[in-house]
Amino acid sequence: MQVKAKPxxxxxxxxxHPMEKYLRTDxxxxxxxxxxxxxxxxGNFLYALDELGWDPDEVAxxxxxxxxxxxxxxxxxxxxxxxxxxxxxxxxGLKLANPTLHVAVISGDxxxxxxxxxxxxxxxxxxxxxxxxxxxxxNYGMTGGQVGPTxxxxxxxxxxxxxxxxxxxxxxxxxxxxxxxxxxxWTTLDGRRLQKGLVEAxxxxxFTFVEVISPCPTNYGRRNKLGxxxxxxxxxxxxxxxxxxADPKEAEIVPGxxxxxxxxxxxxxxxYHEMYAAKVAEMGxxx
Amino acid sequence: xxxxxxxxxxxxxxxxxxxAEGAIAAGCRFFAAxxxxxxxxxAERLAWRLPRVGGTFIQMEDEIxxxxxxxxxxxxxxxxxxxxxxxxxxxxxxNLGLAIMTETPCVVVDVQRGAPSxxxxxxxxxxxxxxxxxxxxxxxxIIALVPSSPQEAFDLTVRAFALSERFRVPVLVMxxxxxxxxxxxxxxxxxxxxxxxxxxxVPPEEFIPYQPDPDLxxxxxxxxEGYRVHVTGLTHDERGYPDMSDGxxxxxxxxxxxxxxxxxxxxxxxxxxxxxxxxxxxxxxxISARVAHGAIAxxxxxGIKAGMFRLITAWPFPDERVRALxxxxxxxxxxxxxxxxxxxxxxxxxxxxVPLVGVFHAGGRIHTPDEVLAGIEEAARCK
Numbered sequence: 001m002q003v004k005a006k007p008x009x010x011x012x013x014x015x016x017h018p019m020e021k022y023l024r025t026d027x028x029x030x031x032x033x034x035x036x037x038x039x040x041x042x043g044n045f046l047y048a049l050d051e052l053g054w055d056p057d058e059v060a061x062x063x064x065x066x067x068x069x070x071x072x073x074x075x076x077x078x079x080x081x082x083x084x085x086x087x088x089x090x091x092x093g094l095k096l097a098n099p100t101l102h103v104a105v106i107s108g109d110x111x112x113x114x115x116x117x118x119x120x121x122x123x124x125x126x127x128x129x130x131x132x133x134x135x136x137x138x139n140y141g142m143t144g145g146q147v148g149p150t151x152x153x154x155x156x157x158x159x160x161x162x163x164x165x166x167x168x169x170x171x172x173x174x175x176x177x178x179x180x181x182x183x184x185x186w187t188t189l190d191g192r193r194l195q196k197g198l199v200e201a202x203x204x205x206x207f208t209f210v211e212v213i214s215p216c217p218t219n220y221g222r223r224n225k226l227g228x229x230x231x232x233x234x235x236x237x238x239x240x241x242x243x244x245x246a247d248p249k250e251a252e253i254v255p256g257x258x259x260x261x262x263x264x265x266x267x268x269x270x271x272y273h274e275m276y277a278a279k280v281a282e283m284g285x286x287x
Numbered sequence: 288x289x290x291x292x293x294x295x296x297x298x299x300x301x302x303x304x305x306x307a308e309g310a311i312a313a314g315c316r317f318f319a320a321x322x323x324x325x326x327x328x329x330a331e332r333l334a335w336r337l338p339r340v341g342g343t344f345i346q347m348e349d350e351i352x353x354x355x356x357x358x359x360x361x362x363x364x365x366x367x368x369x370x371x372x373x374x375x376x377x378x379x380x381x382n383l384g385l386a387i388m389t390e391t392p393c394v395v396v397d398v399q400r401g402a403p404s405x406x407x408x409x410x411x412x413x414x415x416x417x418x419x420x421x422x423x424x425x426x427x428x429i430i431a432l433v434p435s436s437p438q439e440a441f442d443l444t445v446r447a448f449a450l451s452e453r454f455r456v457p458v459l460v461m462x463x464x465x466x467x468x469x470x471x472x473x474x475x476x477x478x479x480x481x482x483x484x485x486x487x488x489v490p491p492e493e494f495i496p497y498q499p500d501p502d503l504x505x506x507x508x509x510x511x512e513g514y515r516v517h518v519t520g521l522t523h524d525e526r527g528y529p530d531m532s533d534g535x536x537x538x539x540x541x542x543x544x545x546x547x548x549x550x551x552x553x554x555x556x557x558x559x560x561x562x563x564x565x566x567x568x569x570x571x572x573x574i575s576a577r578v579a580h581g582a583i584a585x586x587x588x589x590g591i592k593a594g595m596f597r598l599i600t601a602w603p604f605p606d607e608r609v610r611a612l613x614x615x616x617x618x619x620x621x622x623x624x625x626x627x628x629x630x631x632x633x634x635x636x637x638x639x640x641v642p643l644v645g646v647f648h649a650g651g652r653i654h655t656p657d658e659v660l661a662g663i664e665e666a667a668r669c670k
Contacts, residue, residue: 057512073517080519089348090358093367101363
């Protein structure tokens with residue numbers, strides 16, 4: 001059932017975001033559409049950062065291109081808005097050049113899994129100490145709503161006008177298979193759970209991956225009659241099932257069916273940098 | 288005390304190894320690459336050497352990733368380099384553009400081989416000279432150096448790092464398979480000056496990341512230094528914030544070009560051999576210049592006063608000097624292992640004042656002195 005969206009409340013004069021210290025407030029308002037989930041992801045990331053208590057000067061955020069790619073530019077940190085799909089190799093260089101940094105990559109499903117898919121699997125395989133947050137909205141929003149690597153079968157997009165006939169990726173299964181040492185999935189409805197997931201992922205040493213299912217009412221939602229952003233959140237409430245430790249293989253997302261969220265993988269294994277440093281120490285060098 | 292990083296002394300090494308040692312001597316402590324012939328000796332040597340000098344070596348999943356990692360490594364505070372050959376150079380063009388737009392100092396080595404496509408993986412070519420100039424999208428200026436011996440490969444790699452830090456621009460070392468694989472004497476000095484990165488001179492709250500110094504180059508704050516800089520490949524204003532106006536775009540693209548062009552006298556190097564009395568000037572570079580050099584004496588024995596203008600910097604091209612050359616000689620011979628790339632620049636500079644003869648070969652082998660001599664004789668016949 002489609003519910004009529006409530007009018008947007010007036011901006012309260014003088015109101016400030018509680019996490020403003022991490023924001024480039026001179027860049028607000030952001031570019032995202034009404035009903036988009038990216039504001040929620042950004043907000044949760046800020047609260048997670050605050051909970052971690054890290055020195056913000058030691059945190060760097062790297063993004064690729066697309067709607068999600070714009071998150072980096074609103075953060076008052078060392079932020080890098082790179083090329084399409086290349087956030088992960090850029091972040092790999094940044095982290096290895098300065099291992100004291102905490103480096104997070106925040107980007108979209110098309111950026112990280114289509115054009116950047118090769119980089120993601122190799123960074124996961126190497127266990128580079130990065131946190132990758134993938135905001136999955138099932139299409140390319142920035143460019144007008146084209147089919148992406150996560151678009152469900154039969155999904156309508158501007159480049160699948162007769163319905164999608166490409167099988168989509170199951171991102172948590174892919175990340176887990178490639179070797180990620182922490183894998184979780186939440187939706188933008190799961191505010192606190194998402195925040196906790198981000199804290200866990202960033203605090204975990206190694207390649208960590210958090211998928212965030214997020215509405216795109218302007219493009220994917222509209223073409224697939226999913227309603228407003230709020231309706232998509234209602235859909236998550238009715239279909240998402242929390243099952244920690246579930247087999248990532250079972251985490252496919254099929255429209256109209258229940259899908260699994262939660263923490264799928266949490267293992268400790270040595271990172272690229274730790275093993276590199278150990279080899280250097282063996283040889284009596286310094287690093 | 289850690290062992291000295293620079294391998295000072297006299298060595299017998301090939302051009303690829305000399306490039307690796309040049310990088311270490313210049314302070315490079317981050318190298319990312321993907322295997323490709325005839326570059327492998329650079330990567331293999333750095334895989335062996337960098338961990339011993341506190342540096343990072345990583346073999347990435349492809350050249351796109353290698354170039355992205357190098358740009359990231361530079362923002363992580365290191366002097367960073369990658370090395371490749373034609374097919375990989377093509378894949379690096381995307382993030383080379385990112386380095387240009389974000390003003391990231393780094394060095395990219397292209398050991399050129401026979402091309403297009405997979406071409407001749409193990410044999411020489413000089414067909415990437417225009418890719419070096421215009422390979423990434425958009426309008427920009429770039430610096431490209433062309434060594435013609437292992438010694439020069441060392442020296443120019445050191446210089447490449449200095450220029451990249453000075454101008455905050457990626458610098459290309461456009462060598463070739465023969466220079467890369469040729470073993471010669473390489474002398475590494477006791478001390479090699481390490482070019483400093485231009486650092487902010489004000490505290491973070493006063494720092495404007497893309498506000499240039501009077502020479503149009505802005506100071507650079509790397510990650511973790513407390514400056515919290517936003518860096519984007521989008522057109523940006525002096526704060527580093529995206530600005531989608533045509534005015535901001537024109538201003539930025541012009542500054543990026545101008546910061547290089549206005550200092551071309553600091554960047555554009557060349558060598559002149561026997562040009563004082565020359566009637567015919569050879570213009571060449573890299574391994575082709577080595578062969579052409581041998582033809583000068585033979586031309587003079589045959590009664591043709593030949594000399595050589597050897598490019599050490601290919602880009603920016605030495606327009607003024609080549610233009611002046613056209614007033615000085617009766618003919619110009621361009622020798623290169625492609626079917627005419629740098630010769631187009633020579634043509635542009637000399638504006639038809641004197642005849643130009645191209646001694647071209649598509650690659651796979653170097654020229655013979657006979658071929659160069661024939662070109663000199665042909666130029667001497669043109670009146």
